Amino acid sequence: MTCELALPAWLDEFVGDWKAPLTSLEQRMRLAVALASENVKHRTGGPFGAIVVEDHSSRLLGVGVNLVTTLELSLAHAEMVAVSLAQSAARNWNLGAGSGAQLVTSCEPCAMCFGAVPWSGVKSIIWGASKEDAEAAGFDEGDKPPDWAASLERRGILTRGGVLKAEAAAVLKRYAKKNGAIYHPEKS
Amino acid sequence: MTCELALPAWLDEFVGDWKAPLTSLEQRMRLAVALASENVKHRTGGPFGAIVVEDHSSRLLGVGVNLVTTLELSLAHAEMVAVSLAQSAARNWNLGAGSGAQLVTSCEPCAMCFGAVPWSGVKSIIWGASKEDAEAAGFDEGDKPPDWAASLERRGILTRGGVLKAEAAAVLKRYAKKNGAIYHPEKS
Numbered sequence A, B: 001m002t003c004e005l006a007l008p009a010w011l012d013e014f015v016g017d018w019k020a021p022l023t024s025l026e027q028r029m030r031l032a033v034a035l036a037s038e039n040v041k042h043r044t045g046g047p048f049g050a051i052v053v054e055d056h057s058s059r060l061l062g063v064g065v066n067l068v069t070t071l072e073l074s075l076a077h078a079e080m081v082a083v084s085l086a087q088s089a090a091r092n093w094n095l096g097a098g099s100g101a102q103l104v105t106s107c108e109p110c111a112m113c114f115g116a117v118p119w120s121g122v123k124s125i126i127w128g129a130s131k132e133d134a135e136a137a138g139f140d141e142g143d144k145p146p147d148w149a150a151s152l153e154r155r156g157i158l159t160r161g162g163v164l165k166a167e168a169a170a171v172l173k174r175y176a177k178k179n180g181a182i183y184h185p186e187k188s
Helices: A009-016 A025-041 A078-090 A111-120 A131-136 A148-154 A165-177 B009-016 B025-041 B078-090 B111-120 B131-136 B148-154 B165-177
Strands: A002-006 A049-054 A060-065 A101-107 A124-129 A158-160 B002-006 B049-054 B060-065 B101-107 B124-129 B158-160
Touching: A002 A078, A002 B078, A009 A025, A009 A060, A025 A049, A025 A060, A025 A078, A025 A101, A025 A124, A025 A165, A049 A078, A060 A078, A078 A101, A078 A111, A078 B002, A101 A111, A101 A165, A111 A148, A111 B111, A124 A165, A131 A165, A148 A158, B002 B078, B009 B025, B009 B060, B025 B049, B025 B060, B025 B078, B025 B101, B025 B124, B025 B165, B049 B078, B060 B078, B078 B101, B078 B111, B101 B111, B101 B165, B111 B148, B124 B165, B131 B165, B148 B158
Parallel strands: A101 A124, A124 A158, B101 B124, B124 B158
Antiparallel strands: A002 B002, A049 A060, A049 A101, B049 B060, B049 B101
């Protein structure tokens, strides 16, 4: 038995064609949001995108989009895919082993992705749209501890939300307007 | 870019040779704990095992062991592996689509695996050793909401801990005694 986290066919070329620098948080978020938007356009999953970047060099270490329905794997959230592919490329489960890695995601992490962050070794997590934006589009973010961001900070992981919030939330809104699939056991 | 959740070579034969029924919670847990123990013996990962069982038929839908260090993937906890392989085998991310699926894990889920449970569609989660047992062996369980089990129950997911607790905790203790690797960014 085996299963694979494989990116959709359109993604490699899209990322290869992305020539903008990834120096600032906004530049990094622009790519994460663009991946979310493209994922909806290509009908390969939910409206979520994420990247992992080496913080000091701005080198792209991994990319991900939501692939729950495409891969038939409930763990295939954008953050989990981006982190896993970065770890596979580095052949190291600990993304903190080199210089600091940053996870940039188009939406606030759900309960699972929040829990996955400390195990990944990333040194910071940056998100765009909020939990409320995701919920307004019909998504369930799960139950995180009330002080979840502080909990990451206490573990030495920097957090910052609301980067390009309007652009990130707009992708969710467009998805909801088109009645995109909400893949959740209680709603399917 | 791609990455694979593949089980270690010993596992298929071990599970194939497991002839005991999987009718009761204790029988199911016995297999999960045996997988944890074998995983340590074969040096293929941490002391954690999990299975997914179709509740009414007791059919085994998926198996998992901790493969973080083997696969170089921080998400490769036993529960995530078992759920993903069950979903892949069913070609359905929603394990609640058929009759009820049950996740049986040798240890209380960490923050990530807790968050993953509602997305998987399982109808119940059963665990053996407690968070305190895992912490005593040097593992970090992450920060779950204080009422995490009640949070699952509110979502219609039954929870029960402490099944074969002594046997499950014994595997953790043996691992700690042998100075098994604690794969955590802060400790590596």
